[in-house]
Amino acid sequence: MIETIHLSKRYGSLRALSDLNLRIEQGKVFGFIGPNGAGKTTTMQILSTLLEPSEGQAFVCGYDVMKEPADVRQSIGYMPDFFGVYDNLTVREYLDFYAGAYKIPANKRNALIADLLELVNLSNKVDAYVDSLSRGMQQRLGLARCLVHDPAVLILDEPASGLDPRARIELREILKQLRAMGKTILISSHILPELAELCDEIGVIEQGRLIACGALDDVSVRARGITLMLVRTLTNRHQAGHVLSQCPLVKDLEEQEDGFRFRFVGGEAEKAQLLQELVNAGATVTYFGESSENLEAVFLAITEGVGG
Amino acid sequence: MRDFLSNPILVKELRERFRTKRTVWILTLFLLIMGGIPLGLLLISPSSAGTLGENGELFLISAAIHYAMICFVVPALTAGAISGERERQTLNILLTTQLSPRTIVWSKLVTSLAFTSLLLTASMPLYSLVMLYGNVSPEQVVKLVLFFAVNILFLGSLGLFCSTWIKRTAVSTITAYGIAFCFVVGTGLLFFFLGEILQQIDPERYSQAVVWSLPELQILAGINPVIVLFAILDDSLMPSVEFAFTPWLFFCLLLPGAERAVHAVERISAETGAAQVVELEEAPGSCTIGRV
Numbered sequence: 001m002i003e004t005i006h007l008s009k010r011y012g013s014l015r016a017l018s019d020l021n022l023r024i025e026q027g028k029v030f031g032f033i034g035p036n037g038a039g040k041t042t043t044m045q046i047l048s049t050l051l052e053p054s055e056g057q058a059f060v061c062g063y064d065v066m067k068e069p070a071d072v073r074q075s076i077g078y079m080p081d082f083f084g085v086y087d088n089l090t091v092r093e094y095l096d097f098y099a100g101a102y103k104i105p106a107n108k109r110n111a112l113i114a115d116l117l118e119l120v121n122l123s124n125k126v127d128a129y130v131d132s133l134s135r136g137m138q139q140r141l142g143l144a145r146c147l148v149h150d151p152a153v154l155i156l157d158e159p160a161s162g163l164d165p166r167a168r169i170e171l172r173e174i175l176k177q178l179r180a181m182g183k184t185i186l187i188s189s190h191i192l193p194e195l196a197e198l199c200d201e202i203g204v205i206e207q208g209r210l211i212a213c214g215a216l217d218d219v220s221v222r223a224r225g226i227t228l229m230l231v232r233t234l235t236n237r238h239q240a241g242h243v244l245s246q247c248p249l250v251k252d253l254e255e256q257e258d259g260f261r262f263r264f265v266g267g268e269a270e271k272a273q274l275l276q277e278l279v280n281a282g283a284t285v286t287y288f289g290e291s292s293e294n295l296e297a298v299f300l301a302i303t304e305g306v307g308g
Numbered sequence: 309m310r311d312f313l314s315n316p317i318l319v320k321e322l323r324e325r326f327r328t329k330r331t332v333w334i335l336t337l338f339l340l341i342m343g344g345i346p347l348g349l350l351l352i353s354p355s356s357a358g359t360l361g362e363n364g365e366l367f368l369i370s371a372a373i374h375y376a377m378i379c380f381v382v383p384a385l386t387a388g389a390i391s392g393e394r395e396r397q398t399l400n401i402l403l404t405t406q407l408s409p410r411t412i413v414w415s416k417l418v419t420s421l422a423f424t425s426l427l428l429t430a431s432m433p434l435y436s437l438v439m440l441y442g443n444v445s446p447e448q449v450v451k452l453v454l455f456f457a458v459n460i461l462f463l464g465s466l467g468l469f470c471s472t473w474i475k476r477t478a479v480s481t482i483t484a485y486g487i488a489f490c491f492v493v494g495t496g497l498l499f500f501f502l503g504e505i506l507q508q509i510d511p512e513r514y515s516q517a518v519v520w521s522l523p524e525l526q527i528l529a530g531i532n533p534v535i536v537l538f539a540i541l542d543d544s545l546m547p548s549v550e551f552a553f554t555p556w557l558f559f560c561l562l563l564p565g566a567e568r569a570v571h572a573v574e575r576i577s578a579e580t581g582a583a584q585v586v587e588l589e590e591a592p593g594s595c596t597i598g599r600v
Contacts, residue, residue, distance in 0.1 A: 048404050070406065078404045084396035086320065088327040093320070100316030101405035145401070 001026040001153060001184040002047065007056035009042050009208075016042045018208040020056070024186060024201070026152070029179050031199035032188035039208040040188040041081060044157050047186070048078040061152055074102070077146030081158040081188075085130040085138055091122060094130045094141065095148060102149035116144040120174055136167025143174060154178065156187045172198060227271075231278070232259035232287035240283035247274055261291055317407065317415035325423060335430060338377060342431045346370050346438070367444045368541050370434065371452055375459070375537055379492055382424050382460055383484035386467030388477040389416035395477060417468050424460050428453075451540045459533055463488055495532040499525060 002024040009017040017039040024030045032040045045051040046058050049069040057064060063071040086094060092113055099109045117123045120140040125133060133141060139159060146154055159175075160168045175198055179185060189195050195202065196216065203213040212219045233240045244250050244260055249270055251263040264271065275288050325331055346366055390413070393399040402412060435449060467484040474480040503525055506514040519525070529535045 045400075048400075050400055050403060073404050073406060076404065078401065080397070080400050082397050083401055084398050086324060086396075086398065088324045089320065093323060097316050097320045098401075098405065100314065100319070101402070101407050103406050106314065 001028075001061060002030075002186060003059045004043070004047075005057045005059075007043070007046065007058055008054050009039075009046065009051065010054045015208050017046075017053075020205075020208075020210050022203060022210065022213065024184060026184050027179075027182050028200045029175075029185045029187065029198055031195035031202040032186065032205060033195065033202055034188070034205035038205045040205055041157055042208075043205070044078070044155050044186065044188065047072075048076060048155055049073055050078075074149065075151055076153045076155055077149070077151040078155045079142050079146050079157060079159055081161060083142060085133075085141075087129075087131050089130050090127050091117065091130055091133070091141060092126050095144060098145050098148045104149060112148065116147055119147070119177065120144045121170065134167075136163050136170065139163060139167065139171060140174065143171070147178075152184060154183050154185045154187075156185065158188055160189055227264045228261065228291040229264045229271075230259055230261055230287060230289060230291040231285065233278075234284040234286050236281070236283045239281040240278055240285070243274075243277050243281045243283070247277070249274070259287065315411070315415055317412060318419055321415065321419035322422070325419065331423070334381070335427065338381070338427050339431060339434075341377065342370070342373060343434050343437075345373050346434070366441045367435075367438045367448075370438050371537060371541060374428075374431065374456065375533070378424070378428075378456060378459055379463065379488055381427065382420075382463040383467040383470075383488050384481060385423060386417065386420040386464045387471050387481040387484040389420060389468055390471040391475060391477040391480045392471070394475060413468065413472065416471075417464055420468070421460060421464050424464065425457075428456055428460070448540060452537075455533075455537065455540060466491075491531075492533055495528060496534050499528045499532060499535065502528070 002022065004020050004022040007017060007020040007022075008015070020039070020043060022043075032043070034040050042051065046053050047060055047065060049065050049072050052066065057066070059065070060072045061075040063075060065072050086097075089097065095113045095116060096109055099112060100106075104112065113126070114123070117126055120143055122133075122137060122140055122144065125137065130138070130141065143156075143159070146156075156175075160171055163171065175185065175187070179198070187195065187198070199216060201213070201215050202219055204211050204219070231240065231244065241253075241255060241260065244253055244262060249264055249266040251265060253260060253262040264274070266274075271288075275285065278285050278288070346369055349369060350366070390399070393402060403409070432453075438444060439449075463484075466487055467481075470480040470484040470487070471477070474483055503519050506519050506522075507516065514522075520529075
């Protein structure tokens with residue numbers, strides 16, 4: 001559904017993207033992880049026909065982004081990381097404008113707009129002015145705008161940035177619905193745990209190079225023997241801390257209010273041994289497992305040393 | 309025609325423009341200035357007010373104010389058309405739709421010109437007062453309307469060109485005003501200076517009668533809107549240029565040609581994507597509307 005072959009982009013002497021080879025199958029949700037300036041947005045803009053690659057090829061739904069840009073545009077819904085809205089337009093008029101821009105017949109637009117607003121939970125705002133909506137609502141409206149021509153592929157650049165936790169959850173639920181509808185989604189985010197829950201595959205990009213890519217479990221922690229762990233104890237917290245600090249497989253140990261967080265370099269057998277040592281030291285362990293920020297551990301582990 | 313009227317950018321722009329109070333205020337202010345200055349002059353000079361059918365000055369003053377207002381309003385309306393989309397961060401989204409850069413540019417021009425045409429049309433009844441004072445032929449009024457229309461088209465295209473070319477609306481507006489000033493005032497000053505210099509250098513060869521009839525100076529005079537305006541108004545304030553061609557016709561043919569050239573440049577920069585939208589945002593100073 002999405003394929004890039006040796007894709008590169010240079011801005012003068014700056015190499016924003018270098019030899020990117022990516023393949024995303026139909027119906028998959030692909031998460032793009034990387035710090036600012038890593039090349040995520042550049043990749044998305046090339047796939048959205050907004051940027052011309054310096055080298056290589058990119059295909060969306062089988063269409064070449066350079067040779068068949070109109071077909072690519074019809075196949076994608078693109079949401080940039082920052083986007084504005086038009087003043088003095090209501091939600092209905094805003095979607096009607098984009099429906100017109102995709103040449104959707106006027107007699108089909110009302111039903112389409114109603115369906116889209118239902119999907120993004122904005123049916124009650126149909127006559128509200130777009131600039132009066134909250135950031136979260138505008139983001140959901142942006143998502144509805146992406147779907148106005150029923151594209152097979154969604155390219156979402158940091159859709160959750162700047163949203164409060166409730167708005168993030170709402171957005172995530174909508175994305176889950178879209179995944180269930182069979183849309184292929186390319187999404188980037190800084191909120192890594194959110195991607196972990198949503199994505200079938202992830203790609204880690206750093207300094208324009210894809211340094212890890214594949215199914216979440218393949219790229220993940222277990223395969224690389226690195227896990228972000230959380231340990232909670234009821235009593236004897238001090239002893240638990242001592243055991244963890246002495247263990248050579250424990251890295252970056254942090255003592256927090258709710259327990260200990262650390263990166264564990266080892267397999268299942270080593271984990272079991274560590275738990276045994278904690279119990280033997282008299283710590284009443286109430287939780288011993290992977291932290292929800294596990295994808296951050298993947299990212300930190302994989303990018304460790306890149307560009308250093 | 310149906311396609312033209314259902315163009316989504318036209319519908320959106322007209323909705324946005326005519327919903328704001330600013331539009332009403334601009335129209336009111338325009339009419340107040342257009343009507344207020346000639347009426348004020350009549351009040352100040354009651355002797356002129358009594359000369360019905362003989363006072364051509366009122367026509368001259370009204371036309372000059374009208375032209376000044378067009379020069380002031382039109383670049384301001386178009387110089388933010390594309391750069392405004394870029395600043396509002398809506399241009400990227402627009403470029404991923406099925407609208408071509410050509411459609412976007414033309415629609416922006418048409419909507420801006422539609423509003424300017426409204427200003428022009430709304431102020432035309434003021435000329436009934438001017439006609440009352442006479443010394444104006446219907447032919448002159450028709451020529452004047454055509455002259456204004458050509459200027460609106462040219463200045464609108466110039467503003468849009470600057471808006472496409474320059475990233476920020478404020479800089480684009482200043483540049484559009486600067487180029488318009490060079491065109492309106494600069495060419496006129498160049499015409500006078502060159503004529504005067506030639507007379508000073510060789511008074512015998514370039515006498516008063518000869519110098520203003522030189523073909524090179526006539527062409528320079530023919531592209532200057534102020535000289536053409538005064539030629540339409542048959543005013544004697546200008547030097548006695550004996551045009552070898554009809555100045556208003558020359559002007560009306562030349563400027564749409566220039567306007568087409570401006571659009572060709574806009575289109576080329578839009579379609580080749582020489583420096584694309586995103587690069588514009590990432591590399592300050594570069595600019596155009598474009599995509600793959």
